[in-house]
Amino acid sequence: MKADKACIDVAAGRAPADLVFKNVNVVNVFSEEIITADVAVAGGVIAGVGSYRGRTELDCTDKFLCPGFIDAHIHIESSLAAPFEFARAATRSGTTTIVADPHEIVNVCGAQAVQYLLDATENLPLNVYLMLPSSVPATPFETNGADFTAADMAPFMAHPRVLGLGEVMCYPDVLAARQTVLEKLALAADAGKRADGHAPGLSGRELQAYAAAGIRTEHECTTFAEAAEKLRAGLAVLVREGSAAKNLSVLVNGLLDSDLPADRFLFCTDDKHLDDIARDGHLRWNVRQAISLGMKPVTAIKMATWNAAREYGLRDLGAVAAGYRADLVLLDSLKQMTVRAVYKDGRPVEERFAGLAAAPVPDALLHSVHFENVAPADLALPVAGPAHVIEMVPYQIVTRHAVEEVPSENGFFRPNAVYTKLCVVERHGKNGGVAVCPLKGYGITGGAIATSVAHDSHNVIAAGDNDADLALAINHLKEIGGGYVLAGGGKILGALPLRVGGLMSTAPWEEIQAGAGAILERAKAMGIPYHVDPFTSLSFLALPVIPELRLTDRGLFDVTAFSLVKD
DSSP: OOOOHHHHHHHTTSSOEEEEEEEEEEEETTTTEEEEEEEEEETTEEEEEESOOEEEEEEOTTOEEEEOEEEEEEOGGGGTBOHHHHHHHHHTTTEEEEEEOOHHHHHHHTHHHHHHHHHHTTTOSSEEEEEEOSOSSSOTTSOOSOOOOHHHHHHHHTSTTEEEEEEEOOHHHHHTTOHHHHHHHHHHHHTTOEEEEOOTTOOHHHHHHHHHTTOOEEOOOOSHHHHHHHHHTTOEEEEEBOSSOBOHHHHHHHHHHSOOOSTTEEEEOBSOOHHHHHHHOSTHHHHHHHHHTTOOHHHHHHHTTHHHHHHTTOTTOSOSSTTSBOOEEEEEETTTTEEEEEEETTEEHHHHHTTOOOOOOOGGGGOOOBOOOOOGGGGOOBOOSSEEEEEEOTTOSOEEEEEEOOOEETTEEOOOSSEEEEEEEOOBSSSOOEEEEEEESOOOOSSEEEESOOTTTOOEEEEESOHHHHHHHHHHHHHHTSEEEEEETTEEEEEEEOOBTTTBBOSOHHHHHHHHHHHHHHHHTTTOOTTSOTTHHHHGGGOTTSSSEEEETTEEEETTTTEEOOO
16 A cells, blocks of 8 residues: 555544444464454544544454455355455455456356456456466366457556466476476566465475466365475365365364475465355355364464455465555354454445445457257266276365266166266357266265256256256246256246356346245255355366366366377
């Protein structure tokens, strides 16, 4: 923040503050103390912490004041809400800053999607910083909607809210020092900006080579041993707790049991649905869970604020101290992280939203689902002997590559309560590819669920126990312009349109949540186990950079071997 005479006058006690939080317990992320004091705000900035008077004074006796929470890695698209509505939902529980990677919608619509995200987040009462997608497409083994090259990135790299290069998930290209990814890394480095990582399981010399490329974070750690090795290699560890990937408990317990410092551990959600945000809050849930595991509240808050601000160079965010932006969370309970009020630039966040309207969506982003209707016969899967099976892992987005006998009838795979049929249909109008495989652990019976949200190329992905309902659900997605569809007994049981890139809705977040919740409840009643998120878990089964086995529109993909499976 630039030096401001009015703010200095308030800090020095020569003028009254706009707002003073009186007698509040301040969470100090620098000294890791809780100190009772007044916090003065002037012009949207914290003028001072001490003893102050103001035009408006709030008695905050027995309350706690901490910095606004910073989500260090998130895909807005995974909330299913367009930016304005996502911001309304997330800020309610204390999130005031996010570092977003728009690679979901960029995989569908290319550079015009980046411009839309920048325009749509320009005046929100939520600080939205972008990391430019580095891996579009993530691999050559799938079909996406648009490329996003170093040349496409260049015009955006100088934008003040672009912090650098998003998660470099094409790690085999980094290890092979391929020119395409080196150009993108060089573009960020030359602009004085950073690069985020995505390299699950990478270890030893391969990890060293990845870090040597200038990549500085990792959010895919699923064990503390992996987190510790990556920390020692110079990577900040983003502790993820989203709707599908839940790594917080393992990583926080590991951190508590170790002698390692917590200063390069950050929190992120990565992918989190509105239903979870509405029930648990956004990033405050990560903080609360860490505290419940035994972490000191100040340490957990620091991971959600100052650690993230420092890692991403957000110099005026992440602390309750003079000269920092007045993005603040007022808490009734530190242990329970009970949010009483959220302030953005010194004003209640709900006031900041009053009178604001969402940015218009370019027409091209509203028409992105293009495929020929599929027939049940198109989804038949011949089997002869043991078959390659994607086996889901509870609470994780990693899978296992199993080879097992699967149920069959007349030489074709026949799903049951154990083995579901998984289908991917190319939806960008390029080749009409259809791929099918057995899936273990999803459990849906009596119908099918289909969606145009399928990381990262976002073709149509569907899971069900019969071909008729699978085809019905898939084809209905084209009618509604993308989204989620549940079918059963030859009928559409529920649908949630997501017309923005087939990924997001512009409806109020409450309506999106209600629609998604209704489908979730019906889907879970069809046998999907409690540890599987019917939406998010399904959406990740097409992502060919997460071990071990995935399904793309081109067929089964072995992530460990990094090649399509050949029988």
